[in-house]
Amino acid sequence: MERLRIAVAGAGVIGRRHIEEIAKCDATRLAAIVDPSPKADDVARANGVPRFASLDDLMQRVRLDGVIVATPNAFHVEQALACLAAGVPTLVEKPVSHTYADGVRLCKAVERSGAKLLVGHHRRHSPILRKAVSIVKSGELGPIVAVMGSAVFYKPDTGYFDGVNAWRRQPGGGPILINMIHEVDNLRAMVGEIVAVQAMASSRTRGFEVEDTVAINLQFDNGALGTFLLSDTAASPKSWEQTSGENEAYARCDDDDAYAIIGATGSLGVPTMRVRRYGSAQARSWFEPFQVRVEPVERQDPLANQIAHFAQVIRGEAEPLVTCRDGLANVRVTEAIAEAARTQRRVDLA
Numbered sequence: 001m002e003r004l005r006i007a008v009a010g011a012g013v014i015g016r017r018h019i020e021e022i023a024k025c026d027a028t029r030l031a032a033i034v035d036p037s038p039k040a041d042d043v044a045r046a047n048g049v050p051r052f053a054s055l056d057d058l059m060q061r062v063r064l065d066g067v068i069v070a071t072p073n074a075f076h077v078e079q080a081l082a083c084l085a086a087g088v089p090t091l092v093e094k095p096v097s098h099t100y101a102d103g104v105r106l107c108k109a110v111e112r113s114g115a116k117l118l119v120g121h122h123r124r125h126s127p128i129l130r131k132a133v134s135i136v137k138s139g140e141l142g143p144i145v146a147v148m149g150s151a152v153f154y155k156p157d158t159g160y161f162d163g164v165n166a167w168r169r170q171p172g173g174g175p176i177l178i179n180m181i182h183e184v185d186n187l188r189a190m191v192g193e194i195v196a197v198q199a200m201a202s203s204r205t206r207g208f209e210v211e212d213t214v215a216i217n218l219q220f221d222n223g224a225l226g227t228f229l230l231s232d233t234a235a236s237p238k239s240w241e242q243t244s245g246e247n248e249a250y251a252r253c254d255d256d257d258a259y260a261i262i263g264a265t266g267s268l269g270v271p272t273m274r275v276r277r278y279g280s281a282q283a284r285s286w287f288e289p290f291q292v293r294v295e296p297v298e299r300q301d302p303l304a305n306q307i308a309h310f311a312q313v314i315r316g317e318a319e320p321l322v323t324c325r326d327g328l329a330n331v332r333v334t335e336a337i338a339e340a341a342r343t344q345r346r347v348d349l350a
């Protein structure tokens with residue numbers, strides 16, 4: 001079968017990762033790059049494809065099967081709408097939109113047109129997350145009572161926050177908007193829809209204007225409660241990045257968890273996939289030992305799986321695993337966490 005022609009808009013950090021995965025995937029090939037920066041010429045040359053300065057130029061000149069929008073957040077909605085108007089299936093990086101209101105506009109356009117749009121919450125394509133979801137759905141943990149999650153890691157002091165990256169010291173550049181949206185997507189997949197949040201944020205350790213550490217309370221529509229600890233200045237491996245081993249760029253700590261999903265009959269550590277259950281309903285007591293097993297999971301790169309899935313979506317063999325509405329729900333919860341931290345009030349989402 002002929003390879004699908006994919007263009008990547010935004011040849012930055014994540015755009016270049018997509019370009020690598022497009023080349024590795026049997027079903028796809030890179031057709032062009034869109035990036036106004038002449039720096040992207042090197043990427044285009046290395047991949048033997050043309051570079052266009054704008055999406056309009058690209059659409060007029062190249063026949064495409066799909067576009068990946070990996071540009072700064074503020075461009076996502078307008079560029080996705082341009083792809084929709086041209087009838088080209090689109091993978092939009094997270095966050096699907098810069099603001100909730102803009103995201104609503106995009107979702108309505110997608111739903112009106114029946115366009116194929118996938119949102120780049122790549123962890124949904126993780127075998128670890130998939131297995132965690134299937135264990136929860138199997139009911140063996142019982143009704144979910146609570147979830148404890150963490151993304152506590154240490155971002156390097158030099159490079160990450162200075163020079164051209166100094167915007168990361170300012171409001172909007174912190175871990176709530178950059179990192180938490182991935183965790184919100186994980187939490188929604190494993191536990192359910194989030195209906196209310198509370199949050200306390202601190203900038204004490206780094207001393208930047210933006211938060212460096214946040215404690216978050218969550219309420220789910222199924223009644224479960226959750227806590228989540230987020231910090232980019234914490235010497236700890238308790239994050240998806242360092243425990244999952246899915247991205248080799250991060251140092252690996254595979255004996256720790258980022259999540260504990262806790263039901264009335266058992267609990268699951270993710271990503272160690274350690275399941276602890278009582279042998280019977282009668283044996284449920286803190287005086288009784290747990291039966292323990294580790295569920296095997298094959299490690300795979302979710303970004304690679306995501307490209308393969310995008311190819312299936314383009315060919316009509318699959319529906320988008322992460323829809324525009326999913327991406328929008330993640331934006332909504334993330335915005336609510338930022339609002340709760342700012343106002344020191346509970347924010348209801350229902």
Ligand SMILES: NC(=O)c1ccc[n+]([C@@H]2O[C@H](COP(=O)([O-])OP(=O)(O)OC[C@H]3O[C@@H](n4cnc5c(N)ncnc54)[C@H](O)[C@@H]3O)[C@@H](O)[C@H]2O)c1
Binds near residue numbers: 073121122
């Ligand atoms: N899924 C993930 O894990 C993940 C990881 C990193 C970034 N992201 C998301 O990907 C997007 C890009 O992030 P990044 O870290 O790669 O940023 P980046 O700054 O490294 O790259 C952005 C690129 O877009 C180009 N660009 C700017 N305006 C453009 C336009 N109008 N049209 C085309 N290209 C344009 C820039 O020249 C630059 O090359 C963001 O939305 C971010 O949230 C997702």
